[in-house]
Amino acid sequence: MRLFALLLLMFCTLATAARAQDAIHRCVDAHGNPLFTDQPCPSQLASPAPAPTSSLAPPGAPVPLQRCAATAAELRQRVIDAFAAHDPNRLAGLMLWGSYGNSSTTGDLRALAQLVRQPLLEIHFDNESAAGLPAPASSAAPPAKELQLRTDDGGNAGFAITHEAGCLWLRQMD
Numbered sequence: 001m002r003l004f005a006l007l008l009l010m011f012c013t014l015a016t017a018a019r020a021q022d023a024i025h026r027c028v029d030a031h032g033n034p035l036f037t038d039q040p041c042p043s044q045l046a047s048p049a050p051a052p053t054s055s056l057a058p059p060g061a062p063v064p065l066q067r068c069a070a071t072a073a074e075l076r077q078r079v080i081d082a083f084a085a086h087d088p089n090r091l092a093g094l095m096l097w098g099s100y101g102n103s104s105t106t107g108d109l110r111a112l113a114q115l116v117r118q119p120l121l122e123i124h125f126d127n128e129s130a131a132g133l134p135a136p137a138s139s140a141a142p143p144a145k146e147l148q149l150r151t152d153d154g155g156n157a158g159f160a161i162t163h164e165a166g167c168l169w170l171r172q173m174d
Contacts, residue, residue, distance in 0.1 A: 096171050
């Protein structure tokens, strides 16, 4: 009898938990940010997230949202957008922050805030000319390893480019 009561209690608990889990709606807001909610997307002023394009994704799998720069052109545009918005957090979001300590991160964020306050005059990769044009080469140009910036105050900033998890990330130059 005890076993029957225990099994009945477990069944009721599982049934209640399953009923409590409503569908999760995967949405994208007006700014392109992912939104996960228990409400339909239109009620949140958002659109349903697009279906996965990869044939590797099983049906019903969560939609992966690409939030990092996958190409050099995307990385350049996102840096330009961060400067246009004077938003150090946008620039910081393009950086790979592994193994930073609290004090160095705070100092780096302050430096980024000062940097994006200035108008951006020039941006180019190390495998391009200063005008942002690909460097002439007899064969395919090697991938960029650095991103160089020049701001209105005459300052120059350089970031190393790291390829990780299919994304391009900025790192402070050593």
